[in-house]
Structures are given as structure tokens and as C-alpha cells.
Amino acid sequence: MLLLQTLRQNPAFVIERLQLKRVADAAELVEAVLATDDDRKNTKNQLDLLLNEQNQLAREIGSLMQSGQKEATEGLKAKVAALKEQSRTFEAQVEVLEKQQYELLVRLPNLPGPLVPAGKTPEDNEIVYQVKSLPELAPNAVPHWDLAKQYDLIDFELGVKITGAGFPVYKGKGARLQRALINYFLDKGLAEGYFEIQPPILVNEDSGFGTGQLPDKEGQMYYAGLDQLYLIPTAEVPVTNLYRDVILKEEDLPVKNVAYTPCFRREAGSYGKDVRGLNRLHQFDKVEIVQIAHPDKSYEILEQMRNYVAGLVESLELPYRILRLCGGDMGFASAMTYDFEVWSGAQQRWLEVSSVSNFESYQSNRLKLRYKASDGKNYLAHTLNGSAMALPRIVAALLENNQTPEGIRIPEVLVPYTGFAFI
RNA sequence: GGAGAGAUGGCAGAGUGGUCGAUUGCGUCUGUCUUGAAAACAGAAGACUUGCAAGGGUCCGGGGGUUCGAAUCCCUCUCUCUCCGCCA
Structure with a gap:
């Protein structure tokens, strides 16, 4: 607000x-x-x-x-x-x-920061970084949903049977790859100085409100009506709400949290190739980084977070680009957002895998998240968060880009986590 | 799910109708003392809001009520704790 x-x-x-x-x-x-x-x-x-x-x-x-x-x-x-x-x-x-x-x-969204480009649609986003050349895949390269089937990694039909579309079942090496990525992302976060949190994945109405999902985007969250609880669409919701009605000490800033959670999104109205395979799911895994920052430092921190996420993508050897979202494509609460997209070689398209935002005091005003400054007064803190990272599209890109006649190659950094170098 | 108890300032814990926004202790901060620290002593300090200021208003889990007046009485909701039941 x-x-x-x-x-x-x-x-x-x-x-x-x-x-x-x-x-x-x-x-x-x-x-x-x-x-x-x-x-x-x-x-x-x-x-x-x-x-x-x-x-x-x-x-x-x-x-x-x-x-x-x-x-x-x-x-x-x-x-x-x-x-x-x-x-x-x-x-x-x-x-x-x-x-x-x-x-x-x-009803008023957050004001876009000074660097935010004008524009209405994704075409107006500013590409602030793009990998120099995209990898050439073999002509017989196939999209990840075919690979998932071929190697028996992910079963979409089975998910439909027990739950519905958009709830895949990960199997064998597919499941282990998921687990490896989660651990890898968490470990990297810890090494970067983040403090690990394992929050509830159902939240009450106050929390949904605090981070801005409610009242406007109610339809995007699953709702457990009997207990009036919402399934979280992102760890941002429970983690940021930890600090609702909190007055932090100035010297405790920045607060850096990292959390792995499953995320649930109803995604009503999506269809077609956008939702094929892992492109868009109702349930997915994500490691999220959240920072609470001094207002003077929040943009500096936004850049740090951007660099951190860039390092993650690079370590996975994925071709990527970074966009600075234009005003029209930004989220309601954000003052500035960087989107990370990785190249999905077989689909021949960019997939969004991370979104890093500075909300300035927009969320903290709702949350009443403040810090006590040296002058003894309380001021609203700034909040930031970013995916680091969302798993499914990373998996999609890994599978597609790394397919070889010998199997699917696992990036070196992940091998200690998966226990295998090839699928 | 059943029975009982409770919810007060960072924490602990008084206060049961009239200067109570709230005694006290711990913790915190600032001084004095000390080379420094500890101890001791003295002092400061809740949040929101309005106003240039002086000042004013609101807040003792949430909501409603009684009263000239409520942290204190009544109703209601939520949550917590203890015991029992069930249980990963």
C-alpha cells in the first residue's frame, strides 16, 4: 500500500x-x-x-x-x-x-522506480543481459515432456489420475533431480549468508493480505475453506509475514531468509503450449530468497540478489537472459523487477525461472514492518524477494538442453547432489 | 473432539470501576565511577494518529455492550496453556 x-x-x-x-x-x-x-x-x-x-x-x-x-x-x-x-x-x-x-x-499499485521502462506488454521489457549465442541442439532434439516419458522421470498422466492436470508425479531419477536442485539451491543460499526457514505452506487471511495476494488475487490461491486457510503461491507469503507487525533493530538489517516450499497456483484461464509439460503447473517447488532492507540500501541489495541469481543459473550452465520489466508487465506491489529466463532448446523459447523484485515500502506498509532508526523513530523497512529458483522450468531446460545420444547430462555442480552424472 | 484456566508494554508479572498508558523485576539505552569492563548508583525509554507547537485523540488479544467514567463488569469471537481422548 x-x-x-x-x-x-x-x-x-x-x-x-x-x-x-x-x-x-x-x-x-x-x-x-x-x-x-x-x-x-x-x-x-x-x-x-x-x-x-x-x-x-x-x-x-x-x-x-x-x-x-x-x-x-x-x-x-x-x-x-x-x-x-x-x-x-x-x-x-x-x-x-x-x-x-x-x-x-x-487499489493503487506500487510506483515503478526510476529505471523502469515505459511500456505495456512483455515486448516492452528491457533486456539487460542476454547470453551471446544459443546452443545448437541436434535436429532430432525433443521437448522435455517427451524426454520425461522416455526416461520415466515425470508422469503427467499419473498426476491427473490422483489429483488433476498440473500436478505431475516425479519418479526415480526425476524425483532425485528435484531433491538435488532443492538442496543445491538451499546450500548456495546459506553460503550467500541467507538464513534458512521452513515455513507452513498454508497461511491465514491476514498473511495473504500482508503480502498483497488478498483481496485482489484471491482466485489465484487454493483455499481450504473449512479452516479458512490458503495454500501459498510462493514462500514469499509465509516468510515475509514472519515480520508482520515487527519492529526490527536497525543493526539487524538486512534480514536475509531463504526457504524451500512447494507452491500452489490455480492459474485459471491458462491453456495451450504455455501449460504443456512443466511449463506451468498447479503445484511446483521453489526456493525463495527474501530480504528486509534499510530503505537506503534496497536497490543495492536488489542488484546483489540479481547477481546471486545470475550466478545460480550460470552454475547450471543454462543459457539465459535478464529482463527489466516494463511498468505494464510488473507485479502490482513491485517497484522494480528483474525476470530471469532460460532458453528451452527444444521448445525454442524462453522460460521464466526467476523474478527478483524490490517492493520498497509497499508491502511493509501493509505489514507494519518497521525498524527503529538511530534517531529513535520507527520507519518502514523495504522488502525484496526473488526466486532462487523455481524448479520445473529449470528442469525443463536442463533436460532439453543437455540431451545427448548417451543420455541427459547433469551439470557438474549438481552431480554431488544427484549422485549420477547422466540420466 | 471433551473439561478447565488464561490472553496486560522486549520478556516476566501486578493491577478487579475514577489522573492507569498502566506498580514492580529482568533485559535495553544514557550518564557517574573505572585505564577499560563488571558491580553499584542516577536517569531515559511503548505504539499509532493529529497539530508549526503547546496540546489532543486512540490502543491492556479482536469485535460489541453497560456506565458520567473500563485493563478492571457483561456478551461474543479468536488464540494459548493444562488434563483427557485420538494420532504422524
Whole structure:
């Protein structure tokens, strides 16, 4: 959620930035928020005056009672009753205005940072890095779903039988490859100074709200209605929410967490080649990195995270590119996002495997995640996160790019984890 | 799932209708002392919000109520703990 003071200080700038994020009626929204806020403050001030008067009278009555002058209180009591009647109206009004203001405010996405390119579609994303040459696969190279079948690594039909489409069953070396990747990513994270967390994969409504999945994207999460819990779409949700309503010490920043979790996404409305094989699943594994940063450091940290993820992809010997997402393609809560895409040799397309974002104070404002600065005041921290990495598309690219007549070659760094060098 | 107890400031733990936003202890921070530290002593410190400020308002798990006045009484929800049952 954007800070009110940001809108107040420079509404023109906010409107301009919001338009980058495809908010067509930005000007109207901003104006409405500010008008509502004026109204709210005004009404609240009047209410406060009334309350103050009541408090004073109550205190007066108190001291009269204690000195035994009971009769003298009757007139005052009546007076308070009248004031109370009055304040009820204001109270109701304030409540309405607060709600109104809040509902307007949550509809505003985060402002794109200064480096974010203008644009509406994925074509407008800025390619900030791309591998020089793409590998040539043999003409008879096949997509990963065929390889998965050929080597009996992943069984999509079996998943359909026991659950449904988008819930694959990993088998044998396929399962071991998954496990190897998870451990590899976690170990790398630890070596980078991240602290490992194993969070619940069901979260309550407050958590879904804290990171911004609720109320807008409710339909994208699986919901266990009997217990009113949501299956997490990413570890970002439980991990970031660990710090909901927390005031950190300044010297504890940055907080660096890494977590492996399964992720669940309903992905309603997807179809076709996009969802073939491992391209898009309802359940998948991901290792996520989350940082809570000092506002002055968050962009520096974003670059560190980007470099870290780049190192991961490179260590797996996968051809990749990095995109800086344009305003229109960015997530609702993000101020700047880098997407990592690996080249899927047999499908001849780029697959997104990681998304690294700085949310600045957008999430922490909702979360009430603050740190106490040396001046003794509390300030909102910045939050960042990134996939490091999402497994399925990594697996897809590994299988496709590394297929040889002798089998599928496992990247060197993974061999200690898989226990085999070829599939 | 059944029975009982409870939810107060970073933690522990008082407070059962009237200057209580809250006694006290521990922890934290700042001074004094010390070469430095410890100890001792003195002092400081909750959160949100409004206001230039003085000041004001709200917050004792959440919501509602009684009352001139509620942390304190009533209703309700949530959660935690103890015991029993079940169980990876």
C-alpha cells in the first residue's frame, strides 16, 4: 500500500508513475484519496474535541464523587450524555471515511522506480543481459515432456489420475533431480549468508493480505475453506509475514531468509503450449530468497540478489537472459523487477525461472514492518524477494538442453547432489 | 473432539470501576565511577494518529455492550496453556 504522504507530497509525480503501471484513472484516484483524507482528518479533529470534553467532564465527576458531592454530578452527567450523542455521529462518519480512503488506497499499485521502462506488454521489457549465442541442439532434439516419458522421470498422466492436470508425479531419477536442485539451491543460499526457514505452506487471511495476494488475487490461491486457510503461491507469503507487525533493530538489517516450499497456483484461464509439460503447473517447488532492507540500501541489495541469481543459473550452465520489466508487465506491489529466463532448446523459447523484485515500502506498509532508526523513530523497512529458483522450468531446460545420444547430462555442480552424472 | 484456566508494554508479572498508558523485576539505552569492563548508583525509554507547537485523540488479544467514567463488569469471537481422548 502506498504511503499517504507520498501522494500528498507530490501528487503529479505519483499520477505520472501510476500511469506507467497502466492505471488509467490515476489522476481521479489520487485526487479522491486526498480529498477523502482531508475530510477524514477534519471530521476526526471535531470528534477528538468532543471526546476531550467528555474525558474532562468524566474526570471532574470522578473527583466530585470522591469528595462526596454526589448531587453536583447530575448536571455534568447529562452534559456528557449529550456530548456522547453528538460524537456518535462523527464517529460513524470517521469510520466511513477511513474505509473509503483505505479502499481507494489499496487499489493503487506500487510506483515503478526510476529505471523502469515505459511500456505495456512483455515486448516492452528491457533486456539487460542476454547470453551471446544459443546452443545448437541436434535436429532430432525433443521437448522435455517427451524426454520425461522416455526416461520415466515425470508422469503427467499419473498426476491427473490422483489429483488433476498440473500436478505431475516425479519418479526415480526425476524425483532425485528435484531433491538435488532443492538442496543445491538451499546450500548456495546459506553460503550467500541467507538464513534458512521452513515455513507452513498454508497461511491465514491476514498473511495473504500482508503480502498483497488478498483481496485482489484471491482466485489465484487454493483455499481450504473449512479452516479458512490458503495454500501459498510462493514462500514469499509465509516468510515475509514472519515480520508482520515487527519492529526490527536497525543493526539487524538486512534480514536475509531463504526457504524451500512447494507452491500452489490455480492459474485459471491458462491453456495451450504455455501449460504443456512443466511449463506451468498447479503445484511446483521453489526456493525463495527474501530480504528486509534499510530503505537506503534496497536497490543495492536488489542488484546483489540479481547477481546471486545470475550466478545460480550460470552454475547450471543454462543459457539465459535478464529482463527489466516494463511498468505494464510488473507485479502490482513491485517497484522494480528483474525476470530471469532460460532458453528451452527444444521448445525454442524462453522460460521464466526467476523474478527478483524490490517492493520498497509497499508491502511493509501493509505489514507494519518497521525498524527503529538511530534517531529513535520507527520507519518502514523495504522488502525484496526473488526466486532462487523455481524448479520445473529449470528442469525443463536442463533436460532439453543437455540431451545427448548417451543420455541427459547433469551439470557438474549438481552431480554431488544427484549422485549420477547422466540420466 | 471433551473439561478447565488464561490472553496486560522486549520478556516476566501486578493491577478487579475514577489522573492507569498502566506498580514492580529482568533485559535495553544514557550518564557517574573505572585505564577499560563488571558491580553499584542516577536517569531515559511503548505504539499509532493529529497539530508549526503547546496540546489532543486512540490502543491492556479482536469485535460489541453497560456506565458520567473500563485493563478492571457483561456478551461474543479468536488464540494459548493444562488434563483427557485420538494420532504422524
